[in-house]
Amino acid sequence: MRKDNLSKLTKSVHTGSPGDAQFKGIVTPIFPSSAYDYEGVDSTRYPRYFNTPNQKAVAEKVAALENGEDGLLFSSGMAAILTSLFAMMKKGDHAIFQNDLYGGTFHAVINELPRYGIDYTMVDASDSRNFEKAIRPETRIIYIETPSNPTLKITDIRAVAAIAKKHSIISIIDNTFASPVNQNPIDFGIDIVTHSGTKYIGGHSDLCCGVAVATKAIIQEIWQSAIHFGGSLDAHTCWLVERSLKTIVLRVRQQNQNALTIAQLLQSDSRVGHVYYPGLPEHPHHALAKSQMPGGYGGMLSFEVNSDAHLFMSKLKLIRRAISLGGVESTVTSPAKTSHVKMTPSERASIGVTDNLVRFSVGIEDVKDLIHDIQQALA
16 A cells, blocks of 8 residues: 555554564664664764654654655754754845744744844735735745744635745745644645644653654755754654654544634633634634645634633643643643743734733543633633
């Protein structure tokens, strides 16, 4: 059976999991060696070269799930994003970003790119034509994030990819919130897909990693910079990522289902203000999300508490406060105090991040138990 004919659920289990060739075990062993022979081998292996057995196993699995040709596994999501950006640009170049980025990416862009002589423009991604209007002769990158963090805005992936190709510009997306289960941007024309694998790819709140997926040619370009920046991952963590990916489809499907049920409940509760979830028909880009997220609308939602959001979160008993997301357990956070704390109050306000906004990473628990906890906290 051809691997490209396998379902995503089957790929998550079998692709990129070579097993144990020596003892015929079905689980890939951990290869912790940092020193390999260089004679009589197909490749000179070294952890910083991103080509050890455990590194390659995960890269192959993620690339298969994203319908990409090749991938690189990094030590964090930011390592994947910044390495991809710097690999594609040089001094004097220009990049275009949507303005409602994850706070860490936003902070990295405004602080790091100017230091290397790279200019940038932030645009409102709600209208894809804004990207084309911002293009200059020296523009090399268009970067988007959809659904966005934390207000779950949806950017038209097809339209942005088409604009980028029309002008021979590299397109990059942060696909973390959607996960490879719900959305595959390469299918819509995006060149490079990145993830903070710490979230849904890891899925258990116990590891840190990042991923970039693209064509073999583009990955080779990124690799040329990656080996210098040194953002590689050790064998033990690689092994945990491979293990986690085997259940990503099952986990994310349950999280999708729970999140939609909770979003519908919150929307009808008078104690809650605006609810941000692309699976709701009332979401301004629901139809667009439906067309580009065939696997589901994700396990992330945000909502505004009409009273005191921080008091609400302190009253939760089952759902935990945490700064990350995507784990099997449900967590909440205040973006104004965590993911977007490095932005100024006016910058946060411009993208809808208020002090009473709660970002909710919905886990795989019984949804009835989650609903009970939310209702008692609101009370």
